[in-house]
Amino acid sequence: MGGDGYTARLAPRWRRLLVAGSVVVSAPLFVLEPALLGVAGARIVAVLLLAVQAAALWSLDVRPRAATAVVLLVSAGFQVLFPAFGPGVAFVVLCTYAWLRPAGEALPVLGLAVAAVCGPALGQQRWLAAGLWLGACLLAWSWGAQARARGARLVAQRRQAALEERARIARELHDVLSHTVSVMVVQAAAADDVFDINPAKAREALRRTEEAGRQALAELRWFLRTVREDGDGDGDGGPQPMLADLERLGQSVSAAGLPVDLVREGDGDVPSAVQLGVYRIVQEALTNALRHAPGSRASVLVRVGGGTVLVRVRDFGGVGPSPGKGGGQGLVGMRERAALLGGTLAAGPHPDGGFQVEAAIPVGGRV
Template sequence: METSTAGGGGGRAARSAWRTAALWGGAGLATLVLGNLVLRVPLGVGDRIADPAAMLAAASVLTATLLVRRAPLATLVLTLGFGVAVVFLYYSPGVASVPVLAAAGALGRVAVVRSRRAALAAVGATVLVLILVQLARPVEGGPALVLVQGQLPVVVLAWLVGDSVRRSREAAAQAHAAATEQALTDERLRIARELHDMVAHSIGIIAIQAGVGSRVIDTRPDQARDALQAIEATSRDTLSSLRRTLVALRRGGPAPLAPAPGLDGLERLAAATAGDTGLRIDVAVSGRRRPLPQDVELAAYRIVQEALTNTVRHARARHCRVGVAYEDGALALDITDDGRSSPAQEGGSGFGITGMRERAALLGGSLDAGPLPAGGFRVAAVLPLPATAVPAATAPATAPAAEEAR
């Protein structure tokens, strides 16, 4: 949208400059015609210029200058009428070239703002008028020579320029519409991806904790109480995140600020995911740990979150390892478990693997997911780090909750 706004501002400035130039040019041309009237300097064909003829020529220029933007067709008719009047009433073919030039400018404007069919009709009518005038009032050299050498090229050139401007505007409008539609599509995918990761993970934890609580509620009530407390905490966090997201989407403005999840929260994520499920999750970090761009932090967190969710829900694993490697120019993630692979975990029927791949691709990275030869499942992602990116440590500590709607 910003690009569109900036482009729109530049287009408005260019149009304003064009209108200013046209106004001053028209006024200057009218001044020249009126000056010719005062000084009695002959123009074109003939030995003298009648004063009323020059006045009509000046009136045609002023009319074109003042009305061509709002009423180009009316301006075309009026300027042609002035030209015909100059020729038939005062027999000043040379001065009549001035209204013809003004009519050509109006014709170019018609080609810009009207359809090609309407513009071609206007061109045809203009050429017909010029031919009839030349046949009715022939000048030295014959009407054909005057038309071919002077008037027709001006009319055709004006139409060609106007038609080119119209096609350029149409192409720009189509490109803007396509860019807007693509931006809306990207935003929908961003929201769907983030909601899936956030809600699916939370619902998975709730389902697992509910299963644990139902199994031990009679024999180990303390453990069942812990499971219920975990369900309550997860539900509250999820509802709070959803509420912030929905408020931001409904208002269409800035969302309340909320912490953006990142790699610092992986230990808490692992503990919350494992809970009382019996799954042991180890988080191993290698390389020189350093602040990363916020979009990389968020993508890495969501990829790990989705991989752990799939492990808990589908793999029936006992052990899961989350590897985070800070490499030169990239962040490498490696999540493996010792469970059994399932179609859902491999992304055959869900959106989890697809969403993870999209997150990696948006950053120019890659993601591979599939079963291991010796059993278990592996998700490996590489997220490149821009050399000039602003690290998360230098960015604001909080981000809009709508960011979680990506």
């Protein structure tokens, strides 16, 4: 992998085409320079140069720098011995090398190519040919570098898309399980506290724990269906939670030991994606309150109007999650979810005590 994060590979069939092409392109030597080839040893030199060039091209993918240098030197040798022979193969190899390797590594090879291709023409005082070869070198290198840049850009886009998808899955998984697991922990702790002195209350807490566990399993099944590649789920995992489910959420948190006052104001058509986002934000905020403000109470305000859904969740005794101690992932997820919907979210201690989360999400946002 190069410094730009992109790895280019030359397929075996393209190597075979390069080798065969170099032989075909070099074959006119035996027609263009019949007199010189009649000189003793000239034919042997030509055959040897062709063989060396073919071998270098075959190893171009394994040793690109050495193979490119050998091909360029062979091209220079051909031009010295056979002035009528042009450096066509050299341009192809230079373009290929600029595609295989990052620009920082390809630039020195460009200098070698200019020297190897233009040098013999300059020595033979063929000024026009030297100028043409120089332009061809620059063009070949540019084509290869542009092809590599396009490939690197596509790889970066795919990598970014994969990271965003991983973040989305992590956020959804956190939202799906965090609340119900937190309720299970609280209820299990409550059952343990009263197990000896009030078995009936302990059993009630254990039943709530069982219900929360079943809910967690159902939500996890639904979540796994949403991320399956084949998307052929049977659809029995239940619909995604909406604003109408906030009352049930408040009751669940209240039963776990954090009384919740839910107020909904306004009315209007709210897209399902915004409703789901609002539900998840309220769910996560109440889950944090359940963890960090046990024995306190919480208030939830959801106001629809003016093209915006305002969400305000406050507890009256908590200090909020502590990012420095491994917490705060819920806050990150809430901010990301609000941003994806085109909204904003602020969270922090309330001036009158407790912790507050407030989000404003446009009804016509990015849904």
